Every structure is written in structure tokens, then in C-alpha cells.
Amino acid sequence: MFVLASYPMAKKSFSELINSPGMPVLVDFYADWCGPCKTMAPILEQVAAQHQGKLKVIKVDVDKNQAAAQQFRVQSIPTLILFHKGQPVWRQAGVVPAAQLSQVLQGVMS
Numbered sequence: 001m002f003v004l005a006s007y008p009m010a011k012k013s014f015s016e017l018i019n020s021p022g023m024p025v026l027v028d029f030y031a032d033w034c035g036p037c038k039t040m041a042p043i044l045e046q047v048a049a050q051h052q053g054k055l056k057v058i059k060v061d062v063d064k065n066q067a068a069a070q071q072f073r074v075q076s077i078p079t080l081i082l083f084h085k086g087q088p089v090w091r092q093a094g095v096v097p098a099a100q101l102s103q104v105l106q107g108v109m110s
Contacts, residue, residue, distance in 0.1 A: 014068050017058055019086040024108050025056045029072070029079040031063050036095050037078045043098045050102060054109055084108050 018025045028044055030037035048057040062069040062077055072081055072088070082090040082104065090104050 014060075014065075014071075015086065017056075018083040020056050020083075023054065023056055024089075024105065025058060025083045026105070027072075027081045027083065028057065028059045029062050029069055029074045029081070030059055030077050031061060034077050039095050040078045040080075043096070043101065046098050047101050047105065051105055051109070055105060082108060 018027065026044075026047075028037075028040065030040070044057055044059075048055065060068050062074060072079075076093045078095065079091065079093045080096060080101070081088050089108055092104075
């Protein structure tokens, strides 16, 4: 079973997490109190399961990790940022349908 990882993780820096070698990293900036973020959660689980072994998904709570949210200028949540080789290659605020998210991921992974 695939489990979404939450940041902070076992003494790894955020930059170490997004620099995953050979694997894109999708970061979900969210908050527990955010309704659209709750809508996005099962979509992320579905997409993560479809791309298991080819994609890392990390959830970042903006209330607990304000520095990471500020670093990437997250102004609304949920905000998804896809990193490839440590660089942001796609960004979207709001709920993203699973089909659209999978299409974006296919473009980066191919």
C-alpha cells in the first residue's frame, strides 16, 4: 500500500526531499482546516497509487511549515508543485481533477 509522506520527515531537509534522483516529487501544500484540501486528499492518493514507484508525493502542512510555504510563495491552498530534479516544473492552486493531474505527470515522466 502506498502512503503519502508528510514533511518534516526523519531529519531530511526539504531540498533533499524534492531532489529525489530519477523521480519527480509532487508536493501538496495544505492545511487540516481547508475544505478543498480535504477534497484533494483522495485524488492525491489515487494518483500516487497509479504512479507508485515513479512518483514521490509529499504533503506539507502550511501551518506547521510556514518557511517552506513562504519559500515557494504559496498564497492559497491547496497548492500543488511538481518538482523534477529539484526544480519546479508545474504548479497549480486549487483542486485538480485526477485525470488532469495524471496528464501533467505523464508529460514530466515521459
